[in-house]
Amino acid sequence: xxxxxxxxxxxxxxxxxxxxxxxxxxxxxxxxxxxxxxxxxxxxxxxxxxxxxxxxxxxxxxxxxxxxxxxxxxxxxxxxxxxxxxxxxxxxxxxxxxxxxxxxxxxxxxxxxxxxxxxxxxxxxxxxxxxxxxxxxxxxxxxxxxxxxxxxxxxxxxxxxxxxxxxxxxxxxxxxxxxxxxxxxxxxxxxxxxxxxxxxxxxxxxxxxxxxxxxxxxxxxxxxxxxxxxxxxxxxxxxxxxxxxxxxxxxxxxxxxxxxxxxxxxxxxxxxxxxxxxxxxxxxxxxxxxxxxxxxxxxxxxxxxxxxxxxxxxxxxxxxxxxxxxxxxxxxxxxxxxxxxxxxxxxxxxxxxxxxxxxxxxxxxxxxxxxxxxxxxxxxxxxxxxxxxxxxxxxxxxxxxxxxxxxxxxxxxxxxxxxxxxxxxxxxxxxxxxxxxxxxxxxxxxxxxxxxxxxxxxxxxxxx
Amino acid sequence: xxxxxxxxxxxxxxxxxxxxxxxxxxxxxxxxxxxxxxxxxxxxxxxxxxxxxxxxxxxxxxxxxxxxxxxxxxxxxxxxxxxxxxxxxxxxxxxxxxxxxxxxxxxxxxxxxxxxxxxxxxxxxxxxxxxxxxxxxxxxxxxxxxxxxxxxxxxxxxxxxxxxxxxxxxxxxxxxxxxxxxxxxxxxxxxxxxxxxxxxxxxxxxxxxxxxxxxxxxxxxxxxxxxxxxxxxxxxxxxxxxxxxxxxxxxxxxxxxxxxxxxxxxxxxxxxxxxxxxxxxxxxxxxxxxxxxxxxxxxxxxxxxxxxxxxxxxxxxxxxxxxxxxxxxxxxxxxxxxxxxxxxxxxxxxxxxxxxx
Numbered sequence: 001x002x003x004x005x006x007x008x009x010x011x012x013x014x015x016x017x018x019x020x021x022x023x024x025x026x027x028x029x030x031x032x033x034x035x036x037x038x039x040x041x042x043x044x045x046x047x048x049x050x051x052x053x054x055x056x057x058x059x060x061x062x063x064x065x066x067x068x069x070x071x072x073x074x075x076x077x078x079x080x081x082x083x084x085x086x087x088x089x090x091x092x093x094x095x096x097x098x099x100x101x102x103x104x105x106x107x108x109x110x111x112x113x114x115x116x117x118x119x120x121x122x123x124x125x126x127x128x129x130x131x132x133x134x135x136x137x138x139x140x141x142x143x144x145x146x147x148x149x150x151x152x153x154x155x156x157x158x159x160x161x162x163x164x165x166x167x168x169x170x171x172x173x174x175x176x177x178x179x180x181x182x183x184x185x186x187x188x189x190x191x192x193x194x195x196x197x198x199x200x201x202x203x204x205x206x207x208x209x210x211x212x213x214x215x216x217x218x219x220x221x222x223x224x225x226x227x228x229x230x231x232x233x234x235x236x237x238x239x240x241x242x243x244x245x246x247x248x249x250x251x252x253x254x255x256x257x258x259x260x261x262x263x264x265x266x267x268x269x270x271x272x273x274x275x276x277x278x279x280x281x282x283x284x285x286x287x288x289x290x291x292x293x294x295x296x297x298x299x300x301x302x303x304x305x306x307x308x309x310x311x312x313x314x315x316x317x318x319x320x321x322x323x324x325x326x327x328x329x330x331x332x333x334x335x336x337x338x339x340x341x342x343x344x345x346x347x348x349x350x351x352x353x354x355x356x357x358x359x360x361x362x363x364x365x366x367x368x369x370x371x372x373x374x375x376x377x378x379x380x381x382x383x384x385x386x387x388x389x390x391x392x393x394x395x396x397x398x399x400x401x402x403x404x405x406x407x408x409x410x411x412x413x414x415x416x417x418x419x420x421x422x423x424x425x426x427x428x429x430x431x432x433x434x435x436x437x438x439x440x441x442x443x444x445x446x447x448x449x450x451x452x453x454x455x456x457x458x459x460x461x462x463x464x
Numbered sequence: 465x466x467x468x469x470x471x472x473x474x475x476x477x478x479x480x481x482x483x484x485x486x487x488x489x490x491x492x493x494x495x496x497x498x499x500x501x502x503x504x505x506x507x508x509x510x511x512x513x514x515x516x517x518x519x520x521x522x523x524x525x526x527x528x529x530x531x532x533x534x535x536x537x538x539x540x541x542x543x544x545x546x547x548x549x550x551x552x553x554x555x556x557x558x559x560x561x562x563x564x565x566x567x568x569x570x571x572x573x574x575x576x577x578x579x580x581x582x583x584x585x586x587x588x589x590x591x592x593x594x595x596x597x598x599x600x601x602x603x604x605x606x607x608x609x610x611x612x613x614x615x616x617x618x619x620x621x622x623x624x625x626x627x628x629x630x631x632x633x634x635x636x637x638x639x640x641x642x643x644x645x646x647x648x649x650x651x652x653x654x655x656x657x658x659x660x661x662x663x664x665x666x667x668x669x670x671x672x673x674x675x676x677x678x679x680x681x682x683x684x685x686x687x688x689x690x691x692x693x694x695x696x697x698x699x700x701x702x703x704x705x706x707x708x709x710x711x712x713x714x715x716x717x718x719x720x721x722x723x724x725x726x727x728x729x730x731x732x733x734x735x736x737x738x739x740x741x742x743x744x745x746x747x748x749x750x751x752x753x754x755x756x757x758x759x760x761x762x763x764x765x766x767x768x769x770x771x772x773x774x775x776x777x778x779x780x781x782x783x784x785x786x787x788x789x790x791x792x793x794x795x796x797x798x799x800x801x802x803x804x805x806x807x808x809x810x811x812x813x814x815x816x817x818x819x820x821x
Binding site for chain 2: 137253316319
């Protein structure tokens with residue numbers, strides 16, 4: 001391992017926000033080092049598992065249909081967050097999102113039209129050709145061409161902060177701890193979703209039943225060090241983007257193939273065989289992200305999605321086979337639920353279904369009456385065997401507790417003053433905009449927009 | 465048929481792909497697999513022949529090794545192609561011999577055929593070393609002997625290819641869905657190599673570098689081969705219909721077609737062989753390296769000896785060059801059903817099925 005020289009900008013992390021910051025800073029003339037904790041094969045943080053990027057646009061383009069105005073984007077963001085969000089930062093994200101595709105294309109990113117996914121996102125979200133790992137490969141190739149020094153297996157164990165300034169970073173590379181000095185530091189190291197101990201602190205024992213959808217490398221060490229050094233936290237440690245994933249998924253890194261899109265097509269019951277939430281509340285892209293936390297609140301953090309033969313081929317297949325039985329009672333036995341209870345739930349549900357015309361692409365008039373909770377759309381009787389069940393667990397994507405930043409992405413210290421030379425981008429500051437809900441593709445918007453701002457600002461600071 | 469463990473592994477890989485679908489715009493493999501929920505040996509055989517082994521999907525895969533799901537579609541489908549080509553070859557023993565030991569078997573065949581031709585020529589009292597400069601090919605090997613030998617070999621090759629194609633048709637269940645409307649688009653895709661630049665720009669040809677060379681070298685090889693075939697056909701018509709006998713002038717149609725094709729067959733196979741040297745080994749297909757190299761080598765030698773014969777046909781070397789050239793062409797013909805050549809037939813059939821679905 002050679003001596004590491006001094007850099008203008010050190011970027012902590014190796015995902016989308018980190019690479020956007022690094023490339024922007026380098027293009028502005030700064031010397032840049034990227035410290036990626038993962039080995040090369042697993043580089044790219046959670047961005048490796050992403051697929052698209054939400055962006056506003058005033059006219060239809062090659063890859064996006066219709067228009068998506070800033071106002072509509074903002075109102076979508078408000079609705080998933082339940083009203084109050086930091087609008088100044090949200091507006092920056094939304095306004096700047098419009099210019100990102102052009103910048104990305106200049107770096108070599110290739111896009112594709114949204115085709116076969118079940119989330120109808122062709123109007124609001126731009127899809128990366130081949131997905132997030134292809135995107136990250138492109139960014140890393142660009143970084144290499146630009147002469148950015150990228151270190152893999154580089155674990156940032158400490159940030160030496162004094163009087164709101166980061167003097168140096170302690171980094172363990174290949175078992176050896178080294179000190180890296182940089183004029184400015186960009187923290188883009190993600191949330192703490194892969195830190196099971198920290199999740200347990202926030203959630204209690206419940207956290208043991210969480211499945212971490214993404215990279216096992218996001219343990220939040222740089223975030224924790226910054227908070228210990230007096231950075232101002234933002235966000236509830238329990239808040240996160242979490243969805244329903246197949247309970248048979250691996251503990252970490254199962255990525256996209258463990259998610260289940262069948263929830264709106266049937267009913268979801270808990271360990272007692274009882275329903276607990278309106279499965280047809282809204283179109284799936286606007287509701288898929290609440291189911292992780294809904295299941296986290298159920299006994300044993302387990303639930304079961306049950307559909308019948310009528311809808312079994314209407315949703316994307318999961319990587320895990322359904323549990324199949326010829327009757328509800330038999331199905332209950334297979335998934336170890338009390339059969340009488342599940343049979344009662346299904347009978348009660350079936351009786352409550354009102355006649356309607358099924359339309360899976362819109363908020364239709366198929367609903368139940370007199371249930372608690374009702375299913376308000378796409379309600380169909382479960383009466384066509386065989387019946388299919390998928391076991392569900394909360395699948396955490398990323399946590400919202402993070403670093404408070406200003407419009408220049410400078411990290412605010414607890415005295416309200418911005419840190420002299422520390423910037424944050426991506427998941428680690430997403431809590432400034434996301435309070436509880438999630439909009440598909442918005443994490444990549446935050447990463448790209450604020451990554452670019454952080455890169456620009458860090459390079460400007462270093463040039464002073 | 466395919467070994468059970470390969471089918472099981474394939475089912476695992478394709479089930480993950482079908483639940484992910486991030487690669488759906490790279491090539492037809494993914495839209496085709498999305499039409500299914502389960503995968504059997506026939507599906508694997510069909511999908512394997514839509515794959516060009518470019519690597520885009522592997523480099524883009526969030527589940528690629530060392531991820532515990534271990535998804536590597538190019539290497540899986542390369543393995544399926546190896547196994548299914550072997551199973552479809554007729555007669556099977558020849559298929560196995562070439563698959564396992566392609567290059568050595570090929571060289572042995574070449575030596576054998578060359579010696580046989582040489583002996584036959586000498587035994588017939590035809591002087592191969594002293595040419596009178598008249599480029600009298602049939603003075604070395606009589607027209608009748610040439611027609612008999614090549615006719616017999618060609619018939620055998622056509623029979624072997626027909627049996628293999630029928631086996632592929634059956635194994636990949638092409639017949640269950642094939643429709644006439646699929647033929648046109650399939651021909652277009654095959655002739656333009658559309659899916660080597662299917663997602664707009666060129667596919668990766670080795671490691672993670674996108675270059676147009678694989679496509680261009682393949683075009684040189686394919687169209688070079690087609691032109692040489694056309695040259696031979698025209699010459700045959702000249703001979704039998706019009707009674708115009710070889711040698712033909714430089715400005716004649718057979719020579720012009722043959723020279724152009726020959727140039728393609730020098731550049732194309734050489735380029736493809738060079739690209740193969742820089743291939744990323746994780747993409748698989750190593751097992752067929754020998755037989756694939758043999759095919760490229762024979763194409764190259766066919767062209768080289770053919771062009772040499774054209775240029776030196778009035779020299780004393782003509783006789784021996786002719787024997788060498790004919791031996792190379794005979795071995796090339798003989799190995800067609802057992803090597804890379806069959807992919808042309810199988811892929812075209814797979815594309816017809818793709819465009820019929």
